[in-house]
Amino acid sequence: MKKKIAILFGGKSTEHEVSRVSAASVLRNIDISKYDVYPIGITKAGEWLEYKGSIDKIENGEWEKDEFYKVQDGQKLLFDKGVEVVFPVLHGLCGEDGTVQGLCRLLDIPCVGPNVMSSAVCMDKVYTKYVLEHFEIKQADYVIVTSAKYDKEKDAIIEQIETKLGYDVFIKPSNSGSSVGITKAHNREELIEGLIEALKYDRKILVEKAINAREVEVAVLGNDNPIAAVPGEILPAKEFYDYEAKYEDAESRLLIPADMKDNELEEVRELAIKIYSALDCAGMARVDFLVDKDTNEIYLNEVNTIPGFTKISMYPKMWEAAGKAYKDLITELIELAIERNNN
Template identity: 85%
Template structure:
C-alpha cells in the first residue's frame, strides 16, 4: 500500500514564493509509484487548503485564486486523509522554526527534517551561535541588537558595534532565511540603515564582522549516522548572496564540487556532520560555511533545516553530484522521517 504524504507549501513567511517553487520541484520528482501525494497550501494569511490543481499554478501563485478553494468546501481540514508522513517544504518562520514540527509531534505524524528543538535553534541565528560556541565551532565575531535596546540607546549600540567589529559588517534578522532583510554595511550610515531594515523582520538582529570569504555549502542527510554530500561553492553575481542574487540574477553560479583540494573537501564535510550532530539534526540540513580567501580558515555561516528544493537549489544538486538522484533523495527523506518517529 502506498504511503500517504502531505506536502506543505507556501506559508506566512517572507519566503512564501520560494516555498512554492521548492514544492513544485518536489511534486514533480516524488515517486508516485510509492507515495500517494496530496499538497496542502498555506496562504500568506494562514489558511490551510488541500489543493488538487496543477503544479504550475502552485509555482506561479495562481493556486489560491481558484474560486473553489475560497469556499468552505474547498478549505479542507488539516491532514484529513490520515496521512502517514508530512513533508514541510516551508522555508522560514511558521514552517522551518519548529512550529509545524511541534504540530506533527502532537499528532504523532512523522515529519521530514529535524525535530522541534533543532529546527527552532537553527532558525534562530543568535541561539545557534550560542550553542555552537560550546562545541568550539569557529564563527565570525558578532554583536546582538534587540529592538528595545536599539530604541533606548541607539548611539551607544552603534559605538559598541564599531569598537568591537569595525567595518565591513553584515546585519541579519536573527530569524529569517533566503537572505531576506540582510544587508552589508561599509560605514555608519549603512549600519544604521541595515539595522533598521533588519528590525522590520525580527525584534532581534545579528551584526557580524564581514569576512573576505568564499561561500561553501554542504548537504547533510541522515538521522543517527548522517552523511555529507560533495560540497558546493556559491559564486554570487553581487557582493554577497542576497535574495536577488539567489533567485533572480542569472549571473549567480554554483560550482560542485567546490574549488578545494581533496583534503579540504573531506575536512569541511566532516565539520558539517559534526555541526549537524551537535545541533541534534535529523533527516536533512544544509550547513553553510565561509572560507577566508586570505587565510583559508573555515567559519560556520548558518544551518538550514529546510533547504531550498527548487530546480536551482544547492541541496538536491549536491546530492545529485554525489550519486543520489532527486527522486531517491525524496524517498530517503520520507523513510528517515518514519524511522525517527518510531525511535
C-alpha cells in the same frame, strides 16, 4: 499499499514565494508509484487549503484562484486524509522554526526534517551561535541587537559595533532565511540603514564581522549516522549572496564540487556532520560555511533545516553530484522521517 504524504507549501513567512517554487519541484519529482500525494497550501494569512490543481499554478502563485478546498482546521485535514508523513516545504517562520514540527509531534505523524528543538535553534541565528560556541565551532565575531535596546541606546549600540567589529559588517535578522532583510554595511550610514531594514523582519538582529570569504555549502542527510554530500561553492553575481542574487540573477553560479583540495573538501564535510550532530538535526540540513580567502580558515555561516528544493537549489544539486537522484533523495527523506518517529 501507497503511503499518504502531505506536501505543505506557502506559509506566512517572507519566504512564501520560494516555498512555492521548492514545493513544485518536490511535487514534480516525488515517486508517485510509492506515494499518494496531497498538496496542502498555507496562505500568507495562515489559511490551510487542500489544493487540487496544476503544479504550475503553485509555482507562479495562481493556485489560490484555482481548485482548492478551504479547511478551518489544518490538523483535522491531516487526520481526515489519513496522512502518514508530512513533508513541510515551508521555509522560514511558521514552518522551519519548530511550529509545524510541533504540530506533527502532537498528532504523532512523522515529519520530514529535524525535530522541534533543532528546528527552532537552527532557525534562530543567535541561538545557533550560542550552542555551537560550546562545541568550539569557529564563527565570525558578532554583536546582538534587539529592537527594544536599539530604541533606547542607539548611539551606544553603534559605538559598540564599531569598536568591536569595525567595518565591513553584515546585518541579519536572527530569524529569517533566503537572505531576506540582510545587508552589508561599509560605514556608519549604511549600518544604521541596515539595522532599520533588519528590524522590519525581526526584533532580534545579528551584526557580524564581514570576512573576505568564499561561500561553501554542504548537504547533510540522515538521522543518527548522517552523511555529507560533495561540498558546493556559491559564486554570487553581487557582492554577497542576497535574495536577488539567489533567485533573480542568472549570473550567480554554483560550483560542485567547490574549488578546494581533496583534504579541504573532506575537512568541510566532517565539520558539517559535527555541527549537524551537535544541533541534534535529523533528516536533512544544509550547513553553510565561509572560507577565508586569505587564510583558508573555515567559519560557520548558518544551518538551514529546510533548505531550498528549487531546480537551482544547492541541496538537491549537491546530492545529485554525489550520485543520489532527486526522486531517490525525496524517498529517503520520507523514510528517515518514519524511522525517527518510530525511535
